[in-house]
Amino acid sequence: MNFNTAVVVGYFVLIGIINFSFRRMASKSSTDYFRGGGRMLWWMVGSSAFMIQFSAWTFTGAAGEAFRNGFPAVYVFIGNVLAFLLAWAFFAKKFRQMRVDTPTEAVRRRFGESSELFFTWAIIPLSIIQGGVWLNSLSVFFSAVMGIKLGTTLWITGLAVLSFSMIGGAWGVAASDFVQSMVVAVMSIACAAVALFKVGGVGEIVHRFPGNFFYGPDTQSPMLLTGLFLFLVVKQILTINNMKDSYRFLGAKDSFDAKKGALFAFLLMLAGAMIWMIPPWASAILFPDAGIAHSAQLGKKASDAVYLVFAERAMPLGTVGLLMAGLFSATMAAADGALNHNAGIFVRSFYQPVIRRGKQVSDREALVAGKIVNATNGLLIILTAQFYSQLNQMSLFDLMMRVSTLAQVPILVPLFLGALIRKVPDWASWATVVFGLVVSYFVSNVVTAHEIAGYFHIALSASELSAANTVLAIAAHVFLTGGFFCLTMLFYREPEQTRREQLDSFYHDFAREVVSDASQSEFDRLQRHKLGRITLMMGAGLFAMLAIPNPLWGRLLFLCCALAILVLGALMCRSANPVAVPGKELQSQSS
Known part of the structure; x- marks a missing residue:
């Protein structure tokens, strides 16, 4: 057993201890299992929110993009920083005050039962798709380190993530998120410090980076990158501050801790955005072959393992093991959205009201049903990741951008605006998603960035075309999908008394602080x-x-x-x- 393997084994033992330590707290009731009973301290909430947004993709897909194109890889993380700042200023506190266990229960209170059922079957498949991207990112790294085929690694890491998520529930995942956020922090700082020392400082990175550091080696249009930055900020604000992803803050013990948790996540993301990409940038100078070093194991995805190459060549023995441990924890945190939270959504919004026809369900029955759904989702995530591993022509960075802009944003728009705009009909939520999916189809198959560039006789490089596709998709959803939701205000009519009382109750809670007992x-x-x-x-x-x-x-x-x-x-x-x-x-x- 080599040193890196020993470090990873030690990490697995520690994560097992964490999950078994919190198992009792997670098994008291279904609300404990799904969201920690609404009892978590701000530093657990904040570190978990940070790790969910961090994911293994940061050290694989984003690192590969930084190695190839320089500073533009940071745009997504700057968007996360601003999004968490907005969460601290407004959304985190409001989401905790919705007083629900799952996001779809909040959708029911805001948009009615039909919308709850619609979003149940919109959110679960989307979470599985995203979970597949995250698991694929983790497996790329593990495959390169262990020398095992990617398909085999997907099953090993996927079953490990599933097991740990099932044992400790929301408590176990949040606790391991906190511990591993510290490991990721010290490891990232150490790698960045060594990288800066070896390359000669920040100025040397900017000066010696292959091509233009701020625009990328083959980018001719700075205006396009400016647009990419602005729209990625908008997308990340939607991603973090919407009712679907409100589970980040539902577990906080009260309104004040939800707010402090968002501030903690903001500070962690701000520090991370400054240092995460330094090793890949330095690798482009120190190790120009880093993008192909692991081509024997990863083929065309070898450029997504440049962080690993830096750890192998520039860091002390054992660092690769720490990096693998951090990536595993980040994936477990992100995959929890497609495991425990999906299980909670299914039990609360489909199993109880539809399968059990609204009958009272015991906590034990809810827990068992949730764990069965948890296991099923885990297997579906592994199969999805296996499908992604066969997409050899698409980098992990491009894959993440495609999934998040074309599939995710149509769902996020009404769940973001719905928290701000009251006078829209209940059907506005699901109708906006349907309209948004049509928009996604058109910008990816009919009016594409390639077609627009050809019409105006503009030549775009591969990286510019990727950026243009992202800008086009986000802009279309901001102006068209968002505009559609706002236009439904024209069809708003005062609801009947029962529904009006439900809405009044929701907005009363939305404005009323949660105080811990x-x-x-x-x-x-x-x-x-x-x-x-x-x-x-x-x-x-x-x-x-x-x-x-x-x-x-x-x-x-x-x-x-x-x-x-x-x-x-x-x-x-x-x-x-x-x-x-x-x-x-x-x-x-x-x-």
Whole structure:
């Protein structure tokens, strides 16, 4: 067993401990399993929201794009930064105040039962498609490191992600997200610092990058990249601040912690956007062959493994194992949207009202049904990822952009605008999605960027054409799909009394703060205590990596990382002072 494999095995053991540690908290009720009972502290909420948006694609598809085209690869992450800032200012608090367990329950309150059923069967397939992209990104990396065929790696990593997600539910995933966000942070900082040292600083990256660092080597139109930046910011704002993805904040213990969680995610994303792409940029200078180094294992997708090449050639032994551990956690966080959250959506919005015909369902039955759906979704994600692995002509970056702009944005538009605009008919939500899918078809098959460029006799390179397709798709949905939703205001009529009372109740809750109850202090103590001890274990593992035969600078690097994690773990344990709450049992927060 080599050092990297040993690091990954140690990581799996730790994740298993985390999920079993939180298993009891996740099995108290279905609301505990699906959203942590609405009891999570802000740093768990924020780190989980950050890791969901981070995903393994950052170190694979986005890194490959940074290696090829320079600074434009950061546009998506700048969009995430601004989106989390907007969540802190408005949406995070409002989403927590919807007082639901799943996003489709919020859709029912806002747009009625028909829309709930429609979005149930729109969100679940979309989450499976996205989960396939994330799992494929992870498997590309694992396949290159382990030397195993990509198809085999998909099943190994997919079943591992599924197992861990099922054991600990939302609690286990959020806890592992927090621990691994620290590992990703220290690892990213270490890689960026080494990259800057070896290449000679930021100025050398800009000066020596092949082609134009700010526009890419074959980009002739800066205006096109400006448009790409602006519309990617809009897309990421839609992606993070909509009712479908409100689950990021539903688990917060109260409105204030939801808001603080969004701020924490903003700070993590801001720091990450500054440092994640430094190693791929440096690799374009230091290791020009990085894009083909793993072509034997990955074929035409070898350029998506440039971060791995940097870790192999420039970092101490064991770093690749840490990188693999971070990627696995990021994928588990992202895939949770297609596992636990899909299970919650299915149980709350289809199993109970349709299959069980509205009859009261026990928590045990809901939990069993949720885990069955969880397992089914996991298998579908693996099969979807296997299909993506055969798309040899499309990079992971382009694949992610295609899925997110053509399939995802039509669903996001009404669920973003619906939180802001009240006087639209209930059917506006699903009608906008249908209209948006028609728009997606036209911009991808009829009025494409290639056709428009040909009409105006404009020659576009491959990277420019990819950017133009993304700009066209997002712009079409912003102006056409968004415009369609706004035009439905012309057809708004005051609803009948029962529906009006439902809407009044929703907006009353939407504006009313959630305040944690008296028993919350014990939940807070448990979270700090459990995660503090687990963080100390993580720090001890990093400290043990000093035994790996690295040069002195490599051992000092691991020592600094270990000390940072150990100090944080000690502070968390120290803050977990028992608070006696007589007569209170640990129950899920109903609000």
